[in-house]
Amino acid sequence: MQSQSLPTYVLVHGAFANSFSFAPLQGELALLGHRSVAVDLPGHGFEATFPAAYQAPQLPDELAAEPGTLKGVTLADNTARVIDVLERARRNGPTLLVAHSRGGITATAVANARPELIDRIVYVSAWCPVDLDVNAYYAQPEMADVDMAGFAGALVANPAELGVLRTNFRTADPAALTALKRALAADLTDDEFRAFLNTFQPDENLDTGTSADRAQAATWGRIPKTYVRLAADASIPPAAQDRMIREADALTPDNPFDVRTLQGSHLHWLTHPRAAAALLATLTT
Template identity: 60%
Template sequence: MTDPTFVFVHGAGSNSFTWAPMQRELALRGHRSLAVDLPGHGFGATFPAAYQAPQDLAALATAPSAIAGIGHADNVAHVLDVVKRVREHGPVILVGHSRGGATLTGVGNAAPDLVDRLVYITAWCCTADTPAGYHASAENASSALHRLAGLLAANPMELGALRFNWRTADPELLATLREAVLADGTDDEFYGYLNTLEPDESLDGGEERANAETWGRIPRTYIRLTADRSLPIALQDRFIADADALTPDNRFDIRSLDVSHASVLVRPGETAALLASLVRS
């Protein structure tokens, strides 16, 4: 039987480039992989001149965004096209990080026969409630992201997109951001990670919930990150519990790593070994 190809879907403000260390680790273990740039990301992303140094915050607030009008359905359609092409060469393991989990769910709902396994890495997996409902839940109350509204560089309703200033010099915002995404990293790793992020993200994260008849047929793994302060472990566990209640005959295969939200991208060795074990199993 042909070995599977890992297809990676990034989270908010990110791109395919952040998966390069993971892909290197998997290649060294003999595994094929492909990382997707969702529409409006990667070399299709908007990087206004006002975002550079020195920054012009007034101009940054009004510079048009290429991602305005792009939403969840566009992400799902794009990844579906990629998965269809990859599936011609063998099995597919579709992996999503953070907000990328919403796209995984959409693909699983639409085309369960094209995906051999879904892997959510500290990722959104909505089944019993909407994304907004989970966001407002008690399980998400401790997220450090609630204290990062100051990163917004524009009015989302006026811009038609979320725009974040990852290059802020505000020490309090930077300290909170580090707590949220990479508390277990070095200074260089943290700032290096920030420089992979893109200012703009789609306003439309979708309202899609997993469908038991389609998505629910696909084998799935959830990689819990117990030191995640961005997507709290309580919320990760609720995603798992709600999904297992939806399809009790096809429950999550649960794995756990004691690392932060972005550590799996910056230091991918342990995660790559875990993903490789899914091929062997």
């Protein structure tokens, strides 16, 4: 890692999320003296589609039919966005690329393409595809207990027809909300959980990559890397996280993951970020 320069944490969000998700974490990092930038992937943040039919009162038929800006957005587009941010951030010193959840797919693709831009890559309960494509992991035993009922119950359109995954996070269906909370944030209060849902956007793109986007030993594999396990994650369970760690270590045995663990659910570390910020701060030394 470059010396005599403060590092920049480049934060990559997960599915349906955006840079807003990282605001509490960025505040804690700033209080520790660290700078960070949260990336909005294409079609996220202020680029997102929020149909009028998503407001109250909701219009379900219109919500299921209105086009979204994420249609046609690809993993390559996400990769290009993060590379642009890394190129600019690196002018000021070292960079740590930190990815959460689905953001790990993008982080891996970025590391495959431009490893020289990254001083350390950090996965926080994030997808790190090595032996399989991401969708194929869902058929594996480690994901057998993942309850997708919340997402299924909140899905409002046929993704193949609409061209995006559109989910109604503003649903009042108690069954869907209960299932979503169980999957994402069982350890948050109901108010905290609903507040986080209100930072989500309804659309996500469909491209999760192919075998060409799995971690590559020659590029991704030469970057120092940390995997932060979330011990109570019901969305990407610890067994699935551990499998990806094992597969990555087998791919690059001379450069294994530095493995850390945080307590809490998939979203707890973002809503109560002090421990996560303290952990991330140790990775600059």
